Amino acid sequence: MARNTVSRALHDLGLSAWFGGTLANAVALNPAAGEAGKDTGKVANAGWNRWTPVNAVAIGAHLVGSVGQLIGNRGRISQQEGVASMSALKTLLTAAALGVTAYSRSLGQVVNGTGSGASNPSSRSGTKPTKRTKAEIAAAQEQLDSLQWVIPALTGALVVVSSYAGEQQRASEVIRGVSRR
Numbered sequence: 001m002a003r004n005t006v007s008r009a010l011h012d013l014g015l016s017a018w019f020g021g022t023l024a025n026a027v028a029l030n031p032a033a034g035e036a037g038k039d040t041g042k043v044a045n046a047g048w049n050r051w052t053p054v055n056a057v058a059i060g061a062h063l064v065g066s067v068g069q070l071i072g073n074r075g076r077i078s079q080q081e082g083v084a085s086m087s088a089l090k091t092l093l094t095a096a097a098l099g100v101t102a103y104s105r106s107l108g109q110v111v112n113g114t115g116s117g118a119s120n121p122s123s124r125s126g127t128k129p130t131k132r133t134k135a136e137i138a139a140a141q142e143q144l145d146s147l148q149w150v151i152p153a154l155t156g157a158l159v160v161v162s163s164y165a166g167e168q169q170r171a172s173e174v175i176r177g178v179s180r181r
Contacts, residue, residue: 007068014062015162018097019155021055026148030126044126045112052105059101066094076169083168090161097154104147110140 025047033044076083127145129138 003068004072007065007072009065010061011065011069012162014058014060014065015155015158017058018055018062018101019152019159021051021058022101022148022155023152025051025126026152030148034125034128040125041111045108048108048126049112052108055101059098063094066090073169080168083165086161086165086168090158090165093154093158093161097151097158100147100150100154104144104151107140107144107147111137111144 029047029051030044033040033047036043070077070087073083073087077087078084127141127148129141133141
């Protein structure tokens, strides 16, 4: 029981930080950086560079917790109707969110220049280039402008599916799901 509680906590805390942090940065950091004038790109890069290690820990915690939950619920996955398909959906959403997060990070490194935070690209906000922005950086910013919403959408969908998974663990649902199988 204790292992399942730890797995659930890691899963939920990691997912909540991954979701909340990327949403907050899309809603607040990127637009607020536009108020920095000529330092907009530098401010956005500094904010995202500070978030990256926290996000990496959050994602790691979520993945460790997810694996722990899969191990702890392997009997239910094979015996309770609907649990295997829910687990497959969670795995697919997690893989998509990981892929978009990794791709966004690589685009962020293009915008950031060397990855050291020293770059100060011309920018109207964290994800909106100006006419003076170099073509390669502008292209990366335009992709990031869309992707900044994809990560919270995918991780938000994971929150919804995880809530459904929690409902499947109610005793009445387990009995009903096992008897239908």
